Amino acid sequence: MKIENVPVKGLSSDEYEKTLKISWKPTLQYAWDNGIGIGKYLQSLKEGKILAAYCEKCGRIMLPARAFCEMCFRPTDKYLPVKDTGTVNTFAICHVNWDASRLKPDEPRYIPAVIEIDGASPGQGIMHLLGNVEPAKVRIGMKVKAVWKPADKREGSITDILFFEPY
Amino acid sequence: MKERVAIVGIGVTGFSSVSPSISFKELTYTAAVKAYHEAGLHPKEIDSFITASEDFMEGYSIFDEYVPDQMGAVMRPVQTVTADFIQALGIGCMMINTGRFRTIAVEAHSKASNVKTLNEVKAFALDPVYIRPLKENADFLAGLEMKRFLEETGNTEEQCAEVIVKNKANALNNPYAAHAASLTIDDVLSSPPISLPLKELDAAKPADGAIMIVLASEKEAKALCKKPIWIRGISWFSGQGNPWCRDFAYADYAQLAAQKAFAMAGIANPLKDLDFAEICDEYSYKELQHLESIGIARKGEAGFLTQTGVTKLGGLLPVNVSGGSLGVGHTYEASGGMKVVEAVMQLRHEAGIRQIPNAKTGLVQSWRGVPTATGAIAILSNE
Numbered sequence: 001m002k003i004e005n006v007p008v009k010g011l012s013s014d015e016y017e018k019t020l021k022i023s024w025k026p027t028l029q030y031a032w033d034n035g036i037g038i039g040k041y042l043q044s045l046k047e048g049k050i051l052a053a054y055c056e057k058c059g060r061i062m063l064p065a066r067a068f069c070e071m072c073f074r075p076t077d078k079y080l081p082v083k084d085t086g087t088v089n090t091f092a093i094c095h096v097n098w099d100a101s102r103l104k105p106d107e108p109r110y111i112p113a114v115i116e117i118d119g120a121s122p123g124q125g126i127m128h129l130l131g132n133v134e135p136a137k138v139r140i141g142m143k144v145k146a147v148w149k150p151a152d153k154r155e156g157s158i159t160d161i162l163f164f165e166p167y
Numbered sequence: 168m169k170e171r172v173a174i175v176g177i178g179v180t181g182f183s184s185v186s187p188s189i190s191f192k193e194l195t196y197t198a199a200v201k202a203y204h205e206a207g208l209h210p211k212e213i214d215s216f217i218t219a220s221e222d223f224m225e226g227y228s229i230f231d232e233y234v235p236d237q238m239g240a241v242m243r244p245v246q247t248v249t250a251d252f253i254q255a256l257g258i259g260c261m262m263i264n265t266g267r268f269r270t271i272a273v274e275a276h277s278k279a280s281n282v283k284t285l286n287e288v289k290a291f292a293l294d295p296v297y298i299r300p301l302k303e304n305a306d307f308l309a310g311l312e313m314k315r316f317l318e319e320t321g322n323t324e325e326q327c328a329e330v331i332v333k334n335k336a337n338a339l340n341n342p343y344a345a346h347a348a349s350l351t352i353d354d355v356l357s358s359p360p361i362s363l364p365l366k367e368l369d370a371a372k373p374a375d376g377a378i379m380i381v382l383a384s385e386k387e388a389k390a391l392c393k394k395p396i397w398i399r400g401i402s403w404f405s406g407q408g409n410p411w412c413r414d415f416a417y418a419d420y421a422q423l424a425a426q427k428a429f430a431m432a433g434i435a436n437p438l439k440d441l442d443f444a445e446i447c448d449e450y451s452y453k454e455l456q457h458l459e460s461i462g463i464a465r466k467g468e469a470g471f472l473t474q475t476g477v478t479k480l481g482g483l484l485p486v487n488v489s490g491g492s493l494g495v496g497h498t499y500e501a502s503g504g505m506k507v508v509e510a511v512m513q514l515r516h517e518a519g520i521r522q523i524p525n526a527k528t529g530l531v532q533s534w535r536g537v538p539t540a541t542g543a544i545a546i547l548s549n550e
C-alpha cells in the first residue's frame with residue numbers, strides 16, 4: 001500500500017524517504033554447538049535415517065532425538081531409527097516468501113507441515129515441507145514419505161530431506 | 168526481608184573457552200540436574216522458573232521459549248529476566264516473599280563461543296545516535312573510564328595489574344576456571360594495548376558454562392536442607408545510563424545497590440562484617456572501582472589494599488577467591504551466578520583448597536558490562 005492511500009494527512013513516500021533518520025545494519029552471526037542429541041540426529045539424517053530417542057520411564061519414542069527426556073527429566077535410554085514415512089498432522093499453504101514478499105502467481109506454493117513419523121510415539125512430529133502435490137489435494141491425515149537428497153549431497157541438516165510427498 | 172529466602176541447591180558445569188561437545192540445552196540440563204539433586208526436589212516440585220538471558224547473546228528472539236526443556240519446566244511458569252543472574256535471583260526472592268511460591272529455580276548460562284560476532288553484539292548495545300557512528304570497539308568505553316578513574320583516585324596501572332595477577336592465580340585453585348594463569352605484573356603491563364590505558368590482559372576473556380540455583384522460603388529451606396545459605400540482602404540499581412555524563416571515578420549503581428543491600432542485611436562496616444567478596448572484575452580496574460564504590464575501600468585506596476595483600480586469599484577481606492571473571496571467564500549474564508556459586512561453596516565450607524576459614528558472610532556483586540551503569544549486589548550468609 002502506498003502512503004498516499006492512507007486516509008490521513010501525512011508525508012508522501014518521497015517526503016518520508018527524505019526525513020532524517022539514524023540507520024544501522026547489524027552483522028550478527030552464530031554457530032551453535034549441536035552437542036549430543038542434535039548432533040546424533042543430524043549425523044543420522046546425513047546417513048539417510050530419522051533418529052528418535054527412547055525414554056524407558058514414560059515409554060515415549062521421541063523426535064527429534066534428544067539426550068534427555070524433558071518430561072521425566074532424566075537421560076534418554078537409547079537412540080533408535082524410525083521410518084521415513086508418516087502422517088500429516090497439520091499444514092499451511094504459503095503464498096509469501098520468508099521475508100513476507102509475495103510469490104508470483106506461477107511460482108509453486110510452499111506447504112510447511114507437521115508430520116507424525118511412523119515408529120515414533122503419537123504426537124511426535126517433525127516440521128518439514130510437502131512436495132510433489134497440488135496444494136488443494138493436501139489433507140490432514142495424508143500419508144507421506146521423505147524424499148532425500150542424494151547421499152553425497154547431504155550435510156547433516158534437516159534439509160537433507162528435500163520434502164515429504166504422498167505415497 | 169519479609170520472609171527469609173535461602174539457596175538450597177546449586178548446580179554448575181564448570182567453565183571453558185569453548186564447549187563443542189554439548190549444546191546450550193544440554194549444558195543447562197547438566198547444571199539443573201545437579202541443583203535439583205542437591206535440593207532434593209524433582210523439577211515438578213519447583214513452583215516457578217527464571218532464566219537470566221539476553222536474546223542477542225543467544226541468537227534467538229523470545230529466548231525464554233527455548234529454556235523449559237532443559238530446566239524441567241515444560242508446562243510450568245517460566246520467565247526471562249533480561250539482566251544479570253543476581254538480578255534474576257532478586258526477582259526470585261521477591262516472588263517467594265509474596266507467599267505464593269515456596270521454591271524458585273534460577274538459571275543462567277553462557278555460550279559466548281557460539282557468538283561469532285561478539286564485538287558486533289557489544290557494539291549493538293551502544294547508543295545508535297551518540298556513540299555507534301564513531302565506530303569504535305565497545306571496549307573503548309572501559310578505556311576512558313579506566314583513564315578517568317585512575318587519574319581521579321590516584322590508583323595506578325600497576326595496581327590494576329595486581330588485580331589480574333591475584334585473580335588469575337586464585338583461579339589456579341578453582342577447577343571450574345577457564346582462564347587461570349600464573350602471571351607477573353610485567354606480563355600484564357607489557358600485554359598488547361586495546362584502548363589505552365586498557366590492555367589485553369585487563370579485560371576478562373569469554374567462557375562457556377551454566378549455573379542453576381534453587382531458592383526456597385525459610386520454612387521450605389529448613390525442611391529441605393542441612394546448610395541453607397541465606398540471602399540477607401539483595402538490591403540492584405541503574406546509575407547514569409548516558410556514558411557522556413557519568414562520573415567515571417566511581418560506580419554509582421554499585422554504591423546505591425550496596426547501601427540498600429547493607430541496610431537489609433545489617434552490615435555497618437563491610438570490611439569487618441564481611442568475610443569475603445566476589446566483585447565484578449570484567450576489567451581489572453573495575454574490581455578497584457567497585458571496591459571503592461561499595462565502601463569496602465576508601466576512595467583511592469583499593470589499589471593499595473590489593474598491593475598489600477588485604478584482598479588476597481588469607482588477607483583481611485579476600486576478593487574474588489574464585490578467580491573472578493578474569494580467572495574463571497566472562498560469562499555475560501551468568502557472571503553474577505558464578506560468583507553466587509562461589510559464595511555458596513565458601514559459606515558451606517565446601518571450597519576445598521581455596522576455603523576461607525570460618526566464612527560466615529559474603530558479598531557478591533555483578534555489573535552488566537559496557538556500556539551499562541547497571542549492577543546488583545547480594546549479601547549471603549550461613550547464619
Ligand SMILES: [Zn+2]
Nearest residue numbers: 055058069072
Ligand atoms: Zn520420559
